[in-house]
Amino acid sequence: MLDKRKFYIAGKWVEPATQNDLLVLNPATEKPIAVISLGTAVDVDRAVAAAKKAFASYSRTSVEERLALLEKLLAIYKRRYDEMADTITAELGAPRTMSHEQQADVGVGHLQGFIDALKRLKLREKLPNGDTLLREPIGVCGLITPWNWPVNQIALKVVPALATGCTCVLKPSEFTPLNAMLYAEMIEEAGFPAGVFNLVNGDGIHAGAALSKHKDIDMMSFTGSTRAGIAVSKDAADTVKRVTLELGGKSPNIVFADADIEERVTASILECFNNSGQSCDAPTRMLVERSAYDEVVEIARRVGMEARVGDPTKVGSHIGPLVSHIQFERVQALIEAGVAEGATLAGGPGKPEGFETGYFVQPTIFADVDNSMRIAREEVFGPVLSIIPFDTEEEAIAIANDTNYGLAAYVQTRDRERAERVASRLRAGMVHINGGPHRYGSPFGGYKQSGNGREGGMFGLEDFLEVKTVHLPDAA
Ligand code: NAD
Numbered sequence: 001m002l003d004k005r006k007f008y009i010a011g012k013w014v015e016p017a018t019q020n021d022l023l024v025l026n027p028a029t030e031k032p033i034a035v036i037s038l039g040t041a042v043d044v045d046r047a048v049a050a051a052k053k054a055f056a057s058y059s060r061t062s063v064e065e066r067l068a069l070l071e072k073l074l075a076i077y078k079r080r081y082d083e084m085a086d087t088i089t090a091e092l093g094a095p096r097t098m099s100h101e102q103q104a105d106v107g108v109g110h111l112q113g114f115i116d117a118l119k120r121l122k123l124r125e126k127l128p129n130g131d132t133l134l135r136e137p138i139g140v141c142g143l144i145t146p147w148n149w150p151v152n153q154i155a156l157k158v159v160p161a162l163a164t165g166c167t168c169v170l171k172p173s174e175f176t177p178l179n180a181m182l183y184a185e186m187i188e189e190a191g192f193p194a195g196v197f198n199l200v201n202g203d204g205i206h207a208g209a210a211l212s213k214h215k216d217i218d219m220m221s222f223t224g225s226t227r228a229g230i231a232v233s234k235d236a237a238d239t240v241k242r243v244t245l246e247l248g249g250k251s252p253n254i255v256f257a258d259a260d261i262e263e264r265v266t267a268s269i270l271e272c273f274n275n276s277g278q279s280c281d282a283p284t285r286m287l288v289e290r291s292a293y294d295e296v297v298e299i300a301r302r303v304g305m306e307a308r309v310g311d312p313t314k315v316g317s318h319i320g321p322l323v324s325h326i327q328f329e330r331v332q333a334l335i336e337a338g339v340a341e342g343a344t345l346a347g348g349p350g351k352p353e354g355f356e357t358g359y360f361v362q363p364t365i366f367a368d369v370d371n372s373m374r375i376a377r378e379e380v381f382g383p384v385l386s387i388i389p390f391d392t393e394e395e396a397i398a399i400a401n402d403t404n405y406g407l408a409a410y411v412q413t414r415d416r417e418r419a420e421r422v423a424s425r426l427r428a429g430m431v432h433i434n435g436g437p438h439r440y441g442s443p444f445g446g447y448k449q450s451g452n453g454r455e456g457g458m459f460g461l462e463d464f465l466e467v468k469t470v471h472l473p474d475a476a
Pocket residue numbers: 144145146147148149153171172173174202203204205208209212223224225226227228229231232246247248249279280281379381407445446450451
């Protein structure tokens with residue numbers, strides 16, 4: 001078992017202020033793989049003090065200096081890529097192929113996207129009225145990340161902070177701290193000055209809240225549940241910090257009868273089940289035009305029941321376990337709620353045969369779902385799809401928008417004009433048409449209770465910048 005009790009503060013790996021151990025479990029075996037420390041407000045204070053001290057000089061470094069450091073980080077990340085993928089397999093349970101092709105890959109893609117954006121960023125510009133506008137790093141940033149796409153979220157927060165000249169304290173999810181500690185080693189090796197990046201492990205109510213409340217933190221960037229995002233916002237309110245939030249989702253996937261049904265429905269189910277259904281932007285509510293409904297339900301059941309769970313250390317396209325016992329229990333409760341509310345089921349509660357150890361769940365397809373049911377309103381965060389029929393385009397848009405969330409939406413139709421017309425009316429931050437992917441460098445984020453920031457590329461840099469107007473007497 002790895003001893004990972006130390007935190008990274010002021011350029012050194014240091015002991016926590018008080019000993020408070022937490023075991024990191026492998027979700028496929030339920031066995032401990034490492035021990036970490038849960039930090040307290042004292043550890044957070046030390047890390048924030050280091051970040052505040054480093055800000056004085058790091059905020060004045062040139063874009064060229066920061067680009068050189070980021071390029072170095074990219075080279076190191078590429079060299080240690082397999083280590084990152086294997087770490088995510090061990091602590092999250094993401095299957096080996098998925099970890100290598102998706103989970104670790106985002107660390108390269110986002111870093112490259114930010115490097116490209118930083119090269120284009122205008123830190124000084126003349127406004128049409130003659131005034132001068134400056135963009136400056138906002139200050140010391142508190143970064144809190146979840147476990148489901150762990151290095152994705154770290155890259156989307158740490159990299160723009162470092163790129164813009166901010167300094168930061170990262171508190172990763174206590175369920176997946178090891179990839180974050182590996183990332184810290186890479187930052188150390190890249191040669192970022194001491195205190196620019198700091199890492200404190202811990203849980204939300206202690207270390208997380210201490211960051212949100214800290215008077216010397218200028219901005220909180222949070223990704224996680226809407227519940228915790230609200231807590232961070234309230235904790236940050238007394239010190240009037242900027243707070244950016246990337247929260248949950250319940251994304252609609254509108255399937256019109258004129259879509260390439262077999263291909264689009266199959267791809268949609270695989271996307272819903274990807275990462276064991278633990279993706280904030282997963283297409284979890286499939287809205288289907290009535291004339292294609294029976295055909296879609298049949299394909300969904302077939303493809304859904306063909307999905308296999310399996311050992312995450314093995315190569316292949318199977319689904320791994322959920323991250324934790326808590327998530328397993330949550331998903332089971334929601335599947336049972338779907339059954340109780342009368343939706344038609346394929347799959348269901350309980351563990352798949354032969355997987356008694358590990359937090360494995362059965363891929364599940366619910367048909368005849370009504371948008372008022374819990375399985376249509378709450379984020380399940382497991383391989384569970386809800387299918388809902390509709391009669392008209394207008395009704396599809398109304399059901400799609402009838403949710404507290406607004407992260408992603410999906411439209412399947414061969415009619416391009418209709419696709420764009422519908423996309424323009426969906427209250428969501430990202431709309432995917434016929435499988436169009438999210439490309440690195442484009443803003444990622446949501447409407448409504450899915451959050452309020454945009455991560456990645458130029459928009460992601462802007463979140464970490466203050467704007468200053470300089471008024472000169474001779475404006476011309
Ligand atoms: P979570 O909210 O329980 O935890 C996320 C992080 O917040 C963890 O580091 C946790 O320790 C911390 N935290 C918890 N309570 C806190 C508090 N009161 N104050 C400060 N920090 C606190 O969420 P999770 O279970 O780790 O992640 C799953 C959730 O994240 C899902 O809802 C998912 O949709 C969301 N998510 C959103 C995006 C996005 O970009 N929109 C991306 C990935 C995940």
